[in-house]
Amino acid sequence: MNIDKKLGFGLMRLPLTDADDNTKIDYDTVKGMADKFISEGFTYFDTAAPYHKSTSEIVFRECVAKRYPRSAYLLADKLSIFMIEKAEDIPGFFASQLERCGVDYFDYYLLHAMSKERLDKCEAFGAFDFVSKMKVEGKIKHVGFSFHDTPEALEEILTKHPEMEFVQLQINYMDWEAPDVESRRCYEICKKHNKPVIVMEPVKGGLLVNMPKEAEMLLKDREPSMSTASWAIRYAASLGNVFMVLSGMSDMGQMEDNISFMKDFKPLTENEKELVARVAEIIKSKEHVACTACRYCVDGCPMNIPIPDIFKLVNKVSMFGEAQLASAKASYENTTKEKGKASSCIACGQCEGQCPQHLTIIDYLREAAGMLEQ
Ligand code: SF4
Ligand code: SF4
Known part of the structure; x- marks a missing residue:
């Protein structure tokens, strides 16, 4: 997992030619972004069948696979088990992904959005055996999973499946201690099991780009030329066990900004970490309802209100x-x-x-x- 540059191009929020149709991708802009990305020494692309209703994979083929030698990039794709109805459909799903992406193998292949519930489904469908078999056949280089559930569910998956080589987690400075995400505990469990981590949602779906003014001012006072996104992405990339941070870049401006601080990446200093912690506190202080998402209130509600x-x-x-x-x-x-x-x-x-x-x-x-x- 020793990849030189820690920034990955997430192909899930691609630029569109029609704002109302999420499958109408602006191929020319993506080609320009991919060229910039690769020419600056970056290699990692991340796609999945649900992104842009499978168009993301096709965009990768047209903008990257057809235009660059296989050695110029690393490609991650995912087994989206929630799109599959029966075990026999898995080989066909996988084969269609290779075809849509225009490649013979995936460098990284993830069981997608794993949880306790999906662990049971993946086991029942033989998904773990399938990805291991594809690895033996050379169609996958590294197998892992992306994860959205409790630390206890993560512990269970890693204990039952030591063959998983890496984990993709939602990590950002707002979710690090958030009771409904528990990034820190999940990260520590990966560390304990010696599994390197890929970070998704480092800017919390864009929320840490457009933050309350007083929080933004703190960051701008310290480094006027650095974007709010830069702090969030560097925060995630500064964690020692993280080998890749995905950014769902949507235009050339975001691509150039991300490259500017990830090309010669410098981890946050202690001082900078304190600043980010203060920003997180300011945002948190605007929280209106101090709900910890424990869910004790949910089961007994006669109206089934979430x-x-x-x-x-x-x-x-x-x-x-x-x-x-x-x-x-x-x-x-x-x-x-x-x-x-x-x-x-x-x-x-x-x-x-x-x-x-x-x-x-x-x-x-x-x-x-x-x-x-x-
Ligand atoms: S009981 Fe319900 S409202 Fe209260 S903290 Fe827990 S989840 Fe939130
Ligand atoms: S109906 Fe209203 S008051 Fe009663 S349990 Fe549900 S949310 Fe609470």
Whole structure:
């Protein structure tokens, strides 16, 4: 896993020629971005079947595989088990990915978005055996998995499957200690099992690019020419057990910015780490509902309201500003589609009796309904 440069080009937020159609990719811009990336000494590309509805893989083929020798790049793709209905479909899924990407092998291949639930499905479908077999056949160089679940689930996967060579984790300076992500504990478990880490979401889906003004001012005062993204990406890349940080770059400006500080990467100094910690505190201080996502309140709710998921969206708007309202509303629609809406609360009080934080859940849900259902 000794790769010279720690920045990976994530092909999941590619530039579009039609903002309303996520499969209409601007191939010319991606070609220019890939050329810049490779000419500056970077090699790692990350794609997956769900990105841009499989168009991401085709874009890779057209913009990179057809235009560069195989030795010029490293390619990561994923077994998206949630797209597969039966075990017999796995070989065909894999073969179609090689074809869409225009390659004979993947350098890195990940079981996609693993969790306790998906561990059970992957085992039932023989997915671990399949990727190991592909490795023996030379169609995969390194096998690993990306992960979204609790530290306990991660411990279980790594204990049961020591053949996994690396793990991809969501790490950024806001999620490091966040109770619903627990990046730090997950990172430490990987370290204990001697598994190098790839970081995804270093800028928390873009949230750490557009932060509250007073937090941004702290960073700008220290280094006026450095972008807010640079602090977040360098934070992730500074962790000793991290060998790659993915950035879902969407235009040439982002590509040039990322290259500027990752070409001759310098880890954050102790002083800089303190500054980032202060920025995280400022953002955190804007949190409106002090919900720790323990979920004790959820099971007994007669209206099946996903209380902590709703509070997370309220906090996203309070911490990162009104600009996040539209995306919070869209997430809210999704989150509550088959569950209760905030406005369906009948004020029975069951949840408040369970909450270790003694939150006035009923009042907060009323506010959430006003914010997210209008
Ligand atoms: S008060 Fe509302 S949110 Fe709480 S348990 Fe009752 S219906 Fe559910
Ligand atoms: S019990 Fe309280 S802290 Fe826990 S998830 Fe529910 S609202 Fe959040």
